Amino acid sequence: MTAGAPLQVRVRDIVELAPSLKRFSFEPAHGGLFPTPPAGGHVMLTLRDGARVMKNAYSLVSPPMERARYDIIVRLVAQSRGGSDFLHRKVAPGDVLEMARPVSLFPLASSAKKHLLIGGGIGITPLLSFLPEMKARGARFELHQLATGEEVPVFERLLAPYATGEEIRVHGGGRAAFDLAGLLSRQPLGTHVYVCGPHALMDAVTGTAAALGWPRGKIHKESFGGATGGLPFRAVLRRSGIEVEVGETQTLLEAIEAAGVAAPCLCRGGACGECVTPVIEGEVDHRDDFLSAEEKAGGKVVMTCVSRARGPRLVLDL
Amino acid sequence: MTVQFKPAETFRDTFTYRKSPEDILRFPFPFPEDEYMYSVNIEPHVRGGPTAAFQAAFDIDEHYIAECRERERVLKEDPKRCQVLPHMMAAEWDSLELIMESLAQDYPEHFSLTKAGDLWTWVNRPLNIHQSFTFGKAETLPCGPFEYITRQAQGDFTLQDQRDDNLFVDGGMVTTQADWSLEFDIGMSFHEWHGPVPLAHEKGVFDRALKYLLRLQCGQPVRRLNWTMTVNPRLDTSPENYPVWGPDKASVTPDNVAEKVHLRVELQTLYRLPRSNAILFGIRCYLTSVADIARVPKWRRRLHRVLRDLHPDIAAYKGLPRFRQTVLDYLAPLDDGEPTSKGIAPDTDVLAG
């Protein structure tokens, strides 16, 4: 029986898969085994770069049966707050990091007749944790991974262990050459589709599936969160009686935490809904995948982990 | 913790079930206050807590062996008390892993689990079981993985699949239930299976509870307490068996009320499972007679006040009207009107009487 206390993890090894892709393997820093990770689950790493503290989410790519290590694959993002850059350049084998226990917002449906997985770029990571679980269930599936030309062989190597007579394809020809509508229309009844990748791809898949009459409950997406940066603004926390400056490369949630206010959060990626906070005044730039279009238009709440102010000031009931 | 098991006690016919003084004091008394109303009374299921019943993930007590034998009898008479829909196989293995690992960790003197890759060996000393099997291969166990492990655990269990923003009870091992039927409920959604409960729907209790559960995460189990009252220490009060236990209600008299009427508490735990994303719901049933409750001053005062002021719709739903007044007549003289402390702890480590 475990409470939500974070794990201390030691970096076992780091493998460069491509110039901007590295796989990190972690083991429990104090021995023992990790908890069984959820299929499609992710962990949150606390990255301490000098005085800066960043918390980034990464999907686990190791299978649920693997408890001695947790693996993640990180894409180096050029223009960013620097979390991925820190992992790529400053983290070395033997380092100990803090990791929140794995959670899942992207599970495999148990009643699906077939699973159709679509990944774009680094969005392959949660799909990699689905593969061993689908194999264990003896489930029917089909996987399509979109990649830039030079990364095609990288993804093919990652998928190779699972490609025994199954429908696994890596597409290097760009999205235009990928016949999404055709793929979705030839699926048998009872298929569930899962997509993870750039927003444009996720929108295309969910939009096309909906247009073809797929029920909402059979369409699943995992968002890695959009751009977190933006113009600086001031957040007034009415109940706490304090004001915080939200910097250009900082999230609202991070600024609130830095001020010592315990704010609710779970995924830190605009997906779980945990951080929803009432807005008293100010306009919100919604960047989450949790609120409905109506809720966003209503402007009465904000998901602090990803969304920002559209003006200079946001007054929160917090 | 060295429990003395009582393998021969019975929960039907002869009703030889009795509680030791330690077992009375570890009872998860269900009322944190002097009044009771439905609420979303869910909290993290963390070790520790007001009585010893909260010290393990899955609590084992002196009735363990006898309860497993009672379950075996019920299943023999009615195999449909254990059913799991085919799409829940991943959840079956998840449950087996969670329960085996928790029992082995919490009670190393009774249970052990060793693994060599997928080849697992499970030892259950109280039940004298030694089983090697391959994780993920159901044919290497004598029955399905969920049935296998829940036959060796105290309390009922159900499996909920999560889909379309709802939970569906798609499996269960239900032999110690308070008047509900798995055979009837299987496949239902959260609001459907809660259909018969009065007041709580209107108060939004089920809407909020469902929203919360949909977000339940692995490794962060939660719990709640539920209660009712049962005449005789009978575990199997199923609708199917109503003709057997229904008439017991008429047998309560002022002379036998304290021994016959039992406060029935369910320590309910909810676990998100990793492979399947299903929720395992544990319904661990504890029975304590009114006479035993009366040996703890705080508990007897509080039980008297809760029963006296209970909303009539709740009393009717729980099936109490036939004997409630008789219980009240017994408890009233034992309630000195003193204030009670908040929370469920007995506030004593010796029993009166």
Ligand SMILES: Cc1cc2nc3c(=O)[nH]c(=O)nc-3n(C[C@H](O)[C@H](O)[C@H](O)COP(=O)(O)OP(=O)(O)OC[C@H]3O[C@@H](n4cnc5c(N)ncnc54)[C@H](O)[C@@H]3O)c2cc1C
């Ligand atoms: C559930 C979940 C799972 C994830 N799994 C993975 C995974 O498996 N692998 C992986 O590599 N990543 C994953 N991510 C993304 C990851 O958490 C980080 O967002 C990513 O590593 C980039 O981190 P960062 O700190 O370098 O950049 P961040 O600052 O977090 O940048 C995120 C995005 O915002 C843009 N951005 C940020 N600041 C600015 C600015 N000032 N101006 C312009 N653009 C800006 C960046 O270009 C980038 O596209 C996941 C995210 C979530 C929510």
Ligand code: HEM
């Ligand atoms: C997800 C797993 C759960 C299952 C399988 C379950 C099942 C049941 C069942 C079968 C009943 C009896 C209904 C009847 O009369 O037929 C019941 C009653 C009830 N349930 Fe749940 N339940 C679950 C979770 C919860 C949660 C999280 C709450 C939190 C508020 C809750 C609150 C109640 C209440 C208040 C009652 C009435 C009990 C009484 O007065 O005796 N249940 N539940």
Ligand code: FES
């Ligand atoms: S923390 Fe999950 S949506 Fe913000």
